[in-house]
Amino acid sequence: MAESQSKVDMDKLVSLCRRRGFVFPSSEIYGGLSSCWDYGPLGAELKRNVKEAWWRFMVRNRDDVVGLDTSILMHPKVWEASGHVAGFHDPMVDCKVCRLRFRADEINTNCCPTCGGEITEPRQFNLMFKTFLGPVEDEASIVYLRPETAQGIFVNFENVVNTTRKKLPFGIAQVGKSFRNEITTGNFIFRSREFEQMEMEFFVKPGTDKQWFDYWVEQRLNWYLGLGMKREHIKLREHGKEELAHYARGCFDINYLFPMGWSELEGIANRADFDLTQHAKSSGKSLDYFDDETRERYTPYVIEPSAGVDRSILAFLCDAYDEEPDKDEIRVVLRLHPDLAPVKVAVLPLSRKENLAAAAKEIWADLRQRWVVQYDDAQSIGRRYRRQDEIGTPLCVTIDFQSLEDKQVTIRERDGMKQIRVPIAELKSTLAAKLSGEALAATQPLWSSK
Numbered sequence: 001m002a003e004s005q006s007k008v009d010m011d012k013l014v015s016l017c018r019r020r021g022f023v024f025p026s027s028e029i030y031g032g033l034s035s036c037w038d039y040g041p042l043g044a045e046l047k048r049n050v051k052e053a054w055w056r057f058m059v060r061n062r063d064d065v066v067g068l069d070t071s072i073l074m075h076p077k078v079w080e081a082s083g084h085v086a087g088f089h090d091p092m093v094d095c096k097v098c099r100l101r102f103r104a105d106e107i108n109t110n111c112c113p114t115c116g117g118e119i120t121e122p123r124q125f126n127l128m129f130k131t132f133l134g135p136v137e138d139e140a141s142i143v144y145l146r147p148e149t150a151q152g153i154f155v156n157f158e159n160v161v162n163t164t165r166k167k168l169p170f171g172i173a174q175v176g177k178s179f180r181n182e183i184t185t186g187n188f189i190f191r192s193r194e195f196e197q198m199e200m201e202f203f204v205k206p207g208t209d210k211q212w213f214d215y216w217v218e219q220r221l222n223w224y225l226g227l228g229m230k231r232e233h234i235k236l237r238e239h240g241k242e243e244l245a246h247y248a249r250g251c252f253d254i255n256y257l258f259p260m261g262w263s264e265l266e267g268i269a270n271r272a273d274f275d276l277t278q279h280a281k282s283s284g285k286s287l288d289y290f291d292d293e294t295r296e297r298y299t300p301y302v303i304e305p306s307a308g309v310d311r312s313i314l315a316f317l318c319d320a321y322d323e324e325p326d327k328d329e330i331r332v333v334l335r336l337h338p339d340l341a342p343v344k345v346a347v348l349p350l351s352r353k354e355n356l357a358a359a360a361k362e363i364w365a366d367l368r369q370r371w372v373v374q375y376d377d378a379q380s381i382g383r384r385y386r387r388q389d390e391i392g393t394p395l396c397v398t399i400d401f402q403s404l405e406d407k408q409v410t411i412r413e414r415d416g417m418k419q420i421r422v423p424i425a426e427l428k429s430t431l432a433a434k435l436s437g438e439a440l441a442a443t444q445p446l447w448s449s450k
């Protein structure tokens with residue numbers, strides 16, 4: 001059953017992200033820059049993990065998808081052919097009193113939602129950022145910062161076919177920055193002007209597109225569920241006919257229950273042959289595919305799952321955020337999937353005494369070869385566990401004086417707070433098993449994809 005309201009308070013999440021170094025406002029010492037964000041030390045790790053999980057699922061674990069990394073600046077004709085120069089704009093209205101600007105489709109009154117003032121008629125506003133290539137700032141040298149990564153894939157379709165000899169159906173995936181001069185930003189990292197996308201274009205024979213579209217909707221849903229996202233926080237929304245671009249043959253949004261309500265996390269579209277046909281027309285180069293088995297030549301159709309890195313991070317953080325009573329205090333836990341957790345293991349010596357610290361540091365150095373591991377010897381062990389819970393560290397390793405005698409240490413897990421004692425010689429293999437989902441002390445699994 002889908003829920004109707006998120007239990008997560010956005011202000012608390014933003015404050016945790018700021019306090020623990022996940023996300024900072026950009027250029028904060030100058031007062032910040034509207035809707036631009038910097039990822040701190042933990043955020044940078046989390047972001048890498050999200051992108052790596054996507055790349056593994058979409059590219060590495062399959063034999064029918066290859067990767068690409070194209071430049072942000074592209075020939076201006078790309079954006080004419082793709083329709084972005086003419087059509088990539090949101091109708092917007094301005095408040096005549098407070099001068100704030102809003103997306104026309106986001107306000108449902110005839111007056112300003114902030115001050116109640118009169119608003120203008122909707123006007124078009126192009127969302128692409130412009131800049132100049134080279135030293136002369138004139139019309140002829142205008143280029144755009146890409147507003148999506150997909151076009152870099154379409155214009156390289158032939159290069160990829162020729163160099164990889166991939167046969168249809170196959171996909172090309174890319175992760176990278178995109179820029180949109182959004183009118184309405186806000187809701188933290190949900191909608192910003194500089195963000196990252198994870199996009200894949202899956203090229204298929206026309207006529208098989210419907211089956212591949214259904215397949216990719218299911219796959220993409222499974223990606224979020226496999227990383228522990230709760231099913232009741234995800235909803236599929238099919239676009240109505242009136243919402244679809246004229247060329248599109250179908251589109252589903254994967255919506256997530258964010259603190260501000262259900263909103264788009266990812267879009268999956270059946271774009272037919274629109275993009276390749278447009279680029280073929282505009283460049284004068286054929287982008288048809290020749291099928292050697294059937295001896296047919298055609299322009300492939302394309303299925304596009306398009307996800308946002310930053311929106312995924314926000315959704316994973318919201319989903320993982322949990323508070324539970326702990327005596328007179330509240331235990332804040334980020335129940336992140338181990339693959340996403342920025343720190344996998346914390347090494348905690350029970351005391352700072354020299355012999356104990358030396359043994360703990362030796363273990364830390366060894367584990368660091370394999371995982372992101374934090375060492376913490378400040379304050380009580382209880383407080384140290386709480387600090388790790390709050391940043392989502394799945395496992396803590398505690399070294400005590402007994403460890404010097406029996407060469408054993410304690411592993412404590414974040415979710416159930418269960419503890420087991422293991423020989424140091426088996427520590428790495430035990431941690432590896434736990435991080436890949438094996439239950440600690442044969443109880444609840446450390447994470448569950450249900």
Ligand code: ATP
Nearest residue numbers: 182190191192195197264265266267306307308311
């Ligand atoms: P919205 O209507 O919410 O702005 P969109 O429908 O324009 O999104 P798409 O063009 O389909 O978005 O882009 C695909 C994905 O890229 C989105 O589902 C989202 O995850 C991400 N994305 C798009 N715009 C932004 C943005 N301004 N900030 C962060 N992520 C974004």
